[in-house]
Structures are given as structure tokens and as C-alpha cells.
Amino acid sequence: MDAKTLEKFGLTEGESRVYLTLLRIGKSTIGDIIKEAHVSNSKVYNILDRLNKKGLIGVVIENNRRSFEAKSPEMLKHNIQEQEKELESKKKELNNLLPSLQNIFESHEVKQQAEILQGIKGIKTFTERLLKNSKKGQTIYTMGAPIQGNEALNPYYIEWHKRRIKRGIKYKILYNNDARMYAQERTKSKITQVKVLPKELTTPVAIDFNDEEVGILVFGKNPLCFAIRNVDIVNNYKKHFELLWKQAK
Numbered sequence: 001m002d003a004k005t006l007e008k009f010g011l012t013e014g015e016s017r018v019y020l021t022l023l024r025i026g027k028s029t030i031g032d033i034i035k036e037a038h039v040s041n042s043k044v045y046n047i048l049d050r051l052n053k054k055g056l057i058g059v060v061i062e063n064n065r066r067s068f069e070a071k072s073p074e075m076l077k078h079n080i081q082e083q084e085k086e087l088e089s090k091k092k093e094l095n096n097l098l099p100s101l102q103n104i105f106e107s108h109e110v111k112q113q114a115e116i117l118q119g120i121k122g123i124k125t126f127t128e129r130l131l132k133n134s135k136k137g138q139t140i141y142t143m144g145a146p147i148q149g150n151e152a153l154n155p156y157y158i159e160w161h162k163r164r165i166k167r168g169i170k171y172k173i174l175y176n177n178d179a180r181m182y183a184q185e186r187t188k189s190k191i192t193q194v195k196v197l198p199k200e201l202t203t204p205v206a207i208d209f210n211d212e213e214v215g216i217l218v219f220g221k222n223p224l225c226f227a228i229r230n231v232d233i234v235n236n237y238k239k240h241f242e243l244l245w246k247q248a249k
Contacts, residue, residue, distance in 0.1 A: 001020060004016065006019065006020070006076070009076050009079070009080060010054075010076075010079055010080070010083060011054075012047075012050075014037075014039050014043055014047045015047055015050060015051055015054075015056075017037040017038065017039060018033055018037045018039060018044070018047050018048065018051060018057075019051055019056055019057065019070060020037075021033060021036045021037040022057060022068060022069060022070035023070045023073070024036075026069065026070075027060060027067045027068070027069040028067060028068060028069075029065070029066070029067050029068075030044060030045075030048075030066070030068075033048070033068065048068055054075065054079055055071060055075045055078065055079070056070065056071055056075050056076070056079075057069065057070055057071060058071055113228070113229055113230065114226070114227065114228050114229070115226075115227050116224060116225070116226055116227075117224060117225040117226075117227060118223075118224050119222075119223055119224070120152060120153065120223050122223070122224060122225050123153070123215075123217055123219075123223055123224075123225045124153075124156065125225075126208070126215045126217075126225045126227050127160060127208065127215075128160075129213070130208060130209075130210050130213065130215065131160065131163065131164055131167075131169065133210060133212060133213065134167075134169045134210045134211070135169070136167060136168035136169060137168060137169075137170070138169055138170065138210060138211060139169070139170040139171065139172055139210070140164070140169060140170070140171050140172075140208065140209070140210050141171075141172050141173070141207075141208065141209050141210070141237075141238070141241055142171075142172075142173040142174065142206055142207070142208050143173075143174050143203070143206070143207040143208075143237070143240070143241050143244065144174060144175075144176055144197065144202070144203030144204075144205065144206055144207060145173055145174065145175045145176060145179055145182070145183075145206050146176045146178070146179060146202075146203070146204065146205070146206060146219060147176065147178045147179040147182070148219035148220055149206050149217060149219045150179050150182040152219055152223070154182070161186075161189055161192070165189060165190050165191060165192075168191070169191075170191045170192070170193075171189070171191065171192045171193070172192075172193045172241070172245070173186065173192070173193070173194055173195075174195055174196070174197050174241070174244055174245065174248055175194065175195070175196045175197065176196075176197055176202045176203065177196055177197055177198065177199045177202055178202065179196075180196050183195075183196050195245060195248035195249060196248055196249055197244065197247075197248050198247065198248070198249075201244065201247065201248075204218075205217055205218050205219075206219075207237060209234050209237050209238075210234075211231070211234060212229060212231060212234060213227060213228065213229045213234065214227070214228050214230075214233055214234050214237050215227045215228075216228075
């Protein structure tokens, strides 16, 4: 058995080699362990001490001479169970701490005026923030939804809209002409208004915004989102949106 197999269960490479060696050859002296497990004299004592604390080896003293022997591999399962208990404890502690951490985060979040979010994950981060910071009865806008964005994120958008509708947040979207098929599907959603831009007004990016923040979403080979938090800029985009809305079908 490869020593790396046991590394999955919380043992270091050296601990794995020593434990497997003791399983294989039985009760052994320090010299035998160094020779058979291929560990250095400077490290073997620390390794044996850690294995002993994990309950995987025992120490035998005979005629004032120390030997070491492996304990049942069942102890590996016991150690995993102990780790699970510790992890559950940490989860509970974190859940208790999260509200305070979130308050600190939100108190400083407003100060951020502009940022660039990289990749599809960055676009999702912005879209989630847009939803989180919108209230029931308010409207989220999308101007110029391109087909690339829908192809890349359609399953995510379907789930996102379900959550939006459940929270009572309205939505107005102007699809690019090449994304007409997605526009037809979106018309089935509640509290959602959909129109399609003429071909000559197609935009290369999507512009998403609510009452506080706007994001310019670029899809393709290197997706990114340029987010701006500025009410005056948002209001200008709203005016532009309404002009295009009158020209769309």
C-alpha cells in the first residue's frame, strides 16, 4: 500500500510511512523503524510522538529498551470522527460570529465606489449583490442582454430569477436582437417586463443596475464586470434605458 493513501485521513507522509511499517513488521525499535520506513533520525521521534497521540501506535518498554507497535487501523476512523466533531463545533462558532462579521463588512461596503470583478464568478458576485441590495417592489434593469451572456449563464439566471420573483423584486430587460429566443422564454416570468432591441441598437455588453449600483458586464473569452456605485450615474442609465425601451419591441 502506498503511504500517500493514508494522507487522505489526516496523516503526514512520514506518519503514513512509519505506521504502515509498524503494521507490516510488528513491534520494532527506533533503528528498525528508521531503516524500514526511510525516515531520518532527526524526524522519527516527532513522528512517533504524533502517532502515539493519535492512538495509532503504542510504546512497549522491555528491559529498559523502548519498542513501538501499531494499534488497530480502526483508530483512523475514530480520528476522523473526532475531526468531524471539531468541524461541527467550528461551524457553530462561525455561525454565531457571522452576523457580527457581516455587519462590519456592510458598514464599509458602501464606501466602495468602483471595482472590477474578474471572470464568470465575478459577474455572479455582482448579480448576487444587485439582488441582495434590492428591496421588494423595486426594479432591477438589464440593458442589452447579449446572447453570449445567456449561453454562459442561462441555468444560473433561471435560478436567480426564481429567487428574485420570490422576493417580489420587479425586472425590466432589453435583450439584444440575437438573444430573442431567451427573451421569449423570459416573458413567462412573473413581475418581469421584456423587450427586444432593434438590430441597429445591439450592444456588445450587458448593463445591469438597480437604484444604487450599475454593472457593465463583458462576456466572451475574458469575462469581467465593471461595477460603479453612484446614484447619479445610475439615474443617467435609467434615462438612457427608458429611451431605448420606447424604441424596442
